[in-house]
Protein backbone atom coordinates (compact mmCIF):
# COMPACT_ATOMS: atom_id res chain seq x y z
CA UNK A 1 0.00 0.00 0.00
CA UNK A 2 1.45 3.33 -1.12
CA UNK A 3 -0.26 6.69 -0.55
CA UNK A 4 0.97 10.25 -1.08
CA UNK A 5 -0.86 12.60 1.29
CA UNK A 6 0.67 15.97 0.42
CA UNK A 7 0.18 17.07 -3.18
CA UNK A 8 -0.28 20.47 -4.83
CA UNK A 9 -1.96 21.34 -8.10
CA UNK A 10 -3.20 24.23 -10.24
CA UNK A 11 -5.44 25.21 -7.29
CA UNK A 12 -2.43 26.36 -5.25
CA UNK A 13 -0.99 29.81 -5.91
CA UNK A 14 2.48 28.26 -6.26
CA UNK A 15 1.72 25.34 -8.59
CA UNK A 16 0.49 25.04 -12.17
CA UNK A 17 0.33 21.23 -12.28
CA UNK A 18 -3.04 19.89 -13.38
CA UNK A 19 -4.76 17.39 -11.08
CA UNK A 20 -4.98 14.98 -14.03
CA UNK A 21 -1.19 15.04 -14.41
CA UNK A 22 -0.56 14.29 -10.75
CA UNK A 23 -3.10 11.44 -10.88
CA UNK A 24 -1.67 9.91 -14.05
CA UNK A 25 1.85 10.12 -12.65
CA UNK A 26 0.56 8.53 -9.44
CA UNK A 27 -0.88 5.62 -11.40
CA UNK A 28 2.43 5.24 -13.27
CA UNK A 29 4.31 5.15 -9.97
CA UNK A 30 2.00 2.47 -8.61
CA UNK A 31 0.36 4.60 -5.92
CA UNK A 32 -2.78 3.07 -4.47
CA UNK A 33 -4.01 6.37 -3.16
CA UNK A 34 -3.32 10.09 -3.24
CA UNK A 35 -4.68 13.08 -1.42
CA UNK A 36 -4.72 16.61 -2.81
CA UNK A 37 -3.74 19.22 -0.24
CA UNK A 38 -3.79 22.61 -1.90
CA UNK A 39 -2.84 25.78 -0.06
CA UNK A 40 -4.97 27.91 2.21
CA UNK A 41 -3.06 30.71 3.95
CA UNK A 42 -5.41 33.20 5.58
CA UNK A 43 -3.62 36.27 6.82
CA UNK A 44 -1.55 36.66 3.66
CA UNK A 45 -4.01 35.37 1.04
CA UNK A 46 -7.70 36.00 0.47
CA UNK A 47 -10.50 33.75 -0.69
CA UNK A 48 -11.58 34.02 -4.34
CA UNK A 49 -14.95 35.46 -3.35
CA UNK A 50 -13.47 38.04 -0.96
CA UNK A 51 -15.39 41.29 -1.59
CA UNK A 52 -12.08 43.22 -1.42
CA UNK A 53 -10.87 41.29 -4.49
CA UNK A 54 -7.67 39.28 -4.90
CA UNK A 55 -4.10 39.94 -5.94
CA UNK A 56 -2.24 38.47 -8.92
CA UNK A 57 1.45 37.62 -8.69
CA UNK A 58 4.13 35.70 -10.52
CA UNK A 59 4.38 31.98 -9.83
CA UNK A 60 7.57 32.50 -7.82
CA UNK A 61 5.92 35.18 -5.70
CA UNK A 62 8.36 37.90 -6.75
CA UNK A 63 9.11 38.32 -10.44
CA UNK A 64 5.86 38.85 -12.24
CA UNK A 65 5.46 38.79 -15.96
CA UNK A 66 2.16 38.83 -17.83
CA UNK A 67 2.26 35.14 -18.79
CA UNK A 68 3.08 33.77 -15.36
CA UNK A 69 0.63 35.80 -13.30
CA UNK A 70 -1.44 33.64 -10.99
CA UNK A 71 -4.10 34.51 -8.46
CA UNK A 72 -2.40 34.99 -5.11
CA UNK A 73 -5.35 33.54 -3.27
CA UNK A 74 -6.57 30.56 -1.32
CA UNK A 75 -8.04 27.49 -3.03
CA UNK A 76 -11.13 28.24 -5.06
CA UNK A 77 -13.15 25.82 -2.92
CA UNK A 78 -16.28 25.13 -5.03
CA UNK A 79 -14.21 24.48 -8.16
CA UNK A 80 -11.62 22.47 -6.27
CA UNK A 81 -14.01 20.10 -4.55
CA UNK A 82 -16.08 19.66 -7.69
CA UNK A 83 -12.99 18.84 -9.78
CA UNK A 84 -11.85 16.29 -7.20
CA UNK A 85 -15.26 14.61 -7.48
CA UNK A 86 -14.91 14.50 -11.27
CA UNK A 87 -11.42 13.03 -10.92
CA UNK A 88 -12.75 10.38 -8.54
CA UNK A 89 -15.36 9.39 -11.12
CA UNK A 90 -12.85 9.32 -13.96
CA UNK A 91 -9.94 7.56 -12.25
CA UNK A 92 -11.64 5.83 -9.31
CA UNK A 93 -11.12 2.28 -10.59
CA UNK A 94 -7.36 2.84 -10.93
CA UNK A 95 -6.45 4.94 -7.91
CA UNK A 96 -8.18 6.21 -4.79
CA UNK A 97 -8.36 10.01 -4.71
CA UNK A 98 -8.91 11.95 -1.50
CA UNK A 99 -9.81 15.51 -0.87
CA UNK A 100 -7.65 17.51 1.51
CA UNK A 101 -6.33 20.99 2.24
CA UNK A 102 -3.08 22.37 3.62
CA UNK A 103 -4.02 24.91 6.27
CA UNK A 104 -1.19 27.36 6.83
CA UNK A 105 -2.59 28.52 10.11
CA UNK A 106 -1.61 31.22 12.64
CA UNK A 107 -3.32 32.14 15.91
CA UNK A 108 -5.05 35.20 14.44
CA UNK A 109 -6.45 33.22 11.48
CA UNK A 110 -8.01 30.38 13.48
CA UNK A 111 -11.57 31.79 13.09
CA UNK A 112 -11.20 31.76 9.28
CA UNK A 113 -10.23 28.08 9.32
CA UNK A 114 -13.09 27.21 11.68
CA UNK A 115 -15.53 28.83 9.24
CA UNK A 116 -13.95 27.08 6.29
CA UNK A 117 -14.14 23.68 7.95
CA UNK A 118 -17.77 24.17 8.99
CA UNK A 119 -18.73 25.12 5.46
CA UNK A 120 -16.96 22.26 3.65
CA UNK A 121 -16.68 19.48 6.24
CA UNK A 122 -18.71 17.15 3.95
CA UNK A 123 -16.06 17.52 1.24
CA UNK A 124 -12.93 17.15 3.35
CA UNK A 125 -11.06 13.88 4.06
CA UNK A 126 -7.85 15.28 5.45
CA UNK A 127 -6.24 18.49 6.70
CA UNK A 128 -2.56 19.26 7.05
CA UNK A 129 -1.81 21.69 9.85
CA UNK A 130 1.11 23.77 8.64
CA UNK A 131 2.72 26.92 9.82
CA UNK A 132 4.08 28.95 6.92
CA UNK A 133 4.02 32.40 8.55
CA UNK A 134 3.93 33.87 12.04
CA UNK A 135 2.37 37.32 12.39
CA UNK A 136 1.87 37.19 8.59
CA UNK A 137 5.65 37.17 8.17
CA UNK A 138 7.08 34.57 5.78
CA UNK A 139 10.00 32.28 6.65
CA UNK A 140 11.25 31.75 3.09
CA UNK A 141 11.78 35.50 2.61
CA UNK A 142 13.47 35.74 6.09
CA UNK A 143 10.89 38.40 7.08
CA UNK A 144 10.01 36.43 10.21
CA UNK A 145 13.60 35.67 11.25
CA UNK A 146 15.03 39.16 10.53
CA UNK A 147 16.10 41.07 13.63
CA UNK A 148 15.75 38.07 15.95
CA UNK A 149 18.29 35.66 17.38
CA UNK A 150 18.12 32.03 16.26
CA UNK A 151 16.83 31.16 19.73
CA UNK A 152 14.09 33.79 19.52
CA UNK A 153 12.69 32.82 16.14
CA UNK A 154 12.85 29.09 16.83
CA UNK A 155 11.08 29.45 20.16
CA UNK A 156 8.48 31.82 18.73
CA UNK A 157 7.76 29.39 15.88
CA UNK A 158 7.10 26.40 18.16
CA UNK A 159 5.17 28.53 20.66
CA UNK A 160 2.86 29.68 17.87
CA UNK A 161 2.18 26.10 16.74
CA UNK A 162 1.39 25.09 20.31
CA UNK A 163 -0.96 28.05 20.76
CA UNK A 164 -2.81 27.17 17.56
CA UNK A 165 -3.16 23.53 18.58
CA UNK A 166 -4.72 24.48 21.90
CA UNK A 167 -7.86 25.81 20.26
CA UNK A 168 -7.78 24.48 16.71
CA UNK A 169 -8.69 20.81 16.37
CA UNK A 170 -9.88 20.53 12.76
CA UNK A 171 -6.76 18.93 11.41
CA UNK A 172 -5.39 15.44 10.77
CA UNK A 173 -1.61 15.69 10.99
CA UNK A 174 1.11 18.25 11.71
CA UNK A 175 2.86 18.87 8.38
CA UNK A 176 6.62 19.46 8.10
CA UNK A 177 6.76 20.21 11.84
CA UNK A 178 10.27 21.70 11.75
CA UNK A 179 9.70 23.67 8.53
CA UNK A 180 11.57 26.68 9.88
CA UNK A 181 14.81 24.68 9.73
CA UNK A 182 14.52 24.67 5.91
CA UNK A 183 14.91 28.46 5.92
CA UNK A 184 17.26 28.84 8.89
CA UNK A 185 20.34 30.61 7.58
CA UNK A 186 22.09 30.15 10.95
CA UNK A 187 22.15 26.36 10.43
CA UNK A 188 20.48 23.55 12.34
CA UNK A 189 19.16 24.75 15.69
CA UNK A 190 20.02 22.08 18.30
CA UNK A 191 17.07 19.80 18.99
CA UNK A 192 17.74 19.75 22.74
CA UNK A 193 17.12 23.48 22.99
CA UNK A 194 13.53 23.15 21.74
CA UNK A 195 12.88 19.56 22.77
CA UNK A 196 10.46 20.53 25.56
CA UNK A 197 8.42 22.74 23.27
CA UNK A 198 8.29 20.07 20.57
CA UNK A 199 7.35 17.41 23.14
CA UNK A 200 4.44 19.58 24.32
CA UNK A 201 3.21 19.93 20.71
CA UNK A 202 3.49 16.19 20.09
CA UNK A 203 1.84 15.27 23.38
CA UNK A 204 -1.12 17.51 22.62
CA UNK A 205 -1.41 16.08 19.10
CA UNK A 206 -1.39 12.54 20.49
CA UNK A 207 -3.99 13.42 23.12
CA UNK A 208 -6.22 14.87 20.39
CA UNK A 209 -5.75 11.77 18.15
CA UNK A 210 -3.76 13.76 15.60
CA UNK A 211 -0.65 12.62 13.79
CA UNK A 212 2.44 13.88 12.03
CA UNK A 213 3.69 13.76 8.47
CA UNK A 214 7.06 12.81 7.09
CA UNK A 215 7.57 15.34 4.29
CA UNK A 216 9.88 13.87 1.67
CA UNK A 217 10.63 17.20 -0.02
CA UNK A 218 13.61 17.35 2.38
CA UNK A 219 15.52 15.28 -0.19
CA UNK A 220 15.15 17.69 -3.08
CA UNK A 221 15.68 20.70 -0.80
CA UNK A 222 18.96 19.05 0.15
CA UNK A 223 18.29 19.16 3.90
CA UNK A 224 20.74 17.28 6.09
CA UNK A 225 17.94 15.49 7.95
CA UNK A 226 14.42 14.24 7.29
CA UNK A 227 11.53 16.70 7.75
CA UNK A 228 10.68 16.61 10.56
CA UNK A 229 14.07 15.47 11.85
CA UNK A 230 14.66 11.89 12.95
CA UNK A 231 14.90 13.13 16.52
CA UNK A 232 11.39 14.58 16.29
CA UNK A 233 10.03 11.43 14.64
CA UNK A 234 11.62 9.31 17.37
CA UNK A 235 10.24 11.55 20.11
CA UNK A 236 6.76 11.22 18.59
CA UNK A 237 7.10 7.42 18.65
CA UNK A 238 8.46 7.41 22.22
CA UNK A 239 5.57 9.57 23.42
CA UNK A 240 3.13 7.00 22.03
CA UNK A 241 2.35 8.57 18.66
CA UNK A 242 0.90 6.19 16.09
CA UNK A 243 -0.59 8.31 13.30
CA UNK A 244 1.82 9.05 10.48
CA UNK A 245 1.34 10.00 6.83
CA UNK A 246 3.78 10.13 3.93
CA UNK A 247 3.72 13.33 1.88
CA UNK A 248 5.91 14.43 -1.02
CA UNK A 249 4.68 18.06 -1.04
CA UNK A 250 5.01 17.79 -4.83
CA UNK A 251 4.15 21.00 -6.67
CA UNK A 252 4.80 19.19 -9.98
CA UNK A 253 4.75 15.58 -11.17
CA UNK A 254 8.53 15.52 -10.92
CA UNK A 255 8.46 15.11 -7.15
CA UNK A 256 5.34 13.01 -6.67
CA UNK A 257 6.05 10.28 -4.09
CA UNK A 258 9.69 11.37 -4.23
CA UNK A 259 12.00 9.26 -2.01
CA UNK A 260 9.06 7.34 -0.53
CA UNK A 261 11.10 4.15 -0.35
CA UNK A 262 13.80 5.92 1.69
CA UNK A 263 11.16 7.45 3.97
CA UNK A 264 9.43 4.10 4.48
CA UNK A 265 12.69 2.47 5.50
CA UNK A 266 13.49 5.25 7.96
CA UNK A 267 10.05 5.20 9.59
CA UNK A 268 9.88 1.42 9.78
CA UNK A 269 13.48 0.40 10.49
CA UNK A 270 15.02 3.41 12.24
CA UNK A 271 12.06 4.98 14.02
CA UNK A 272 10.20 1.71 14.61
CA UNK A 273 6.71 2.78 13.52
CA UNK A 274 5.08 -0.13 11.69
CA UNK A 275 1.90 1.45 10.34
CA UNK A 276 0.92 4.57 8.40
CA UNK A 277 -2.45 6.18 7.78
CA UNK A 278 -4.85 7.19 5.07
CA UNK A 279 -7.94 9.26 5.86
CA UNK A 280 -11.60 9.42 4.94
CA UNK A 281 -13.76 12.24 6.27
CA UNK A 282 -11.02 12.97 8.83
CA UNK A 283 -10.98 9.38 10.18
CA UNK A 284 -7.68 7.47 9.90
CA UNK A 285 -7.26 3.94 8.57
CA UNK A 286 -4.02 2.11 9.44
CA UNK A 287 -1.90 0.17 6.93
CA UNK A 288 1.29 -1.81 7.33
CA UNK A 289 4.38 0.04 6.21
Ligand SMILES: [Zn+2]
Pocket residue numbers: 102130132175176
Ligand atom coordinates in the same frame (compact mmCIF):
# COMPACT_ATOMS: atom_id res chain seq x y z
ZN1 LIG B 1 3.68 23.58 3.54
Ligand SMILES: [Zn+2]
Pocket residue numbers: 006008102249
Ligand atom coordinates in the same frame (compact mmCIF):
# COMPACT_ATOMS: atom_id res chain seq x y z
ZN1 LIG C 1 2.61 21.78 0.82
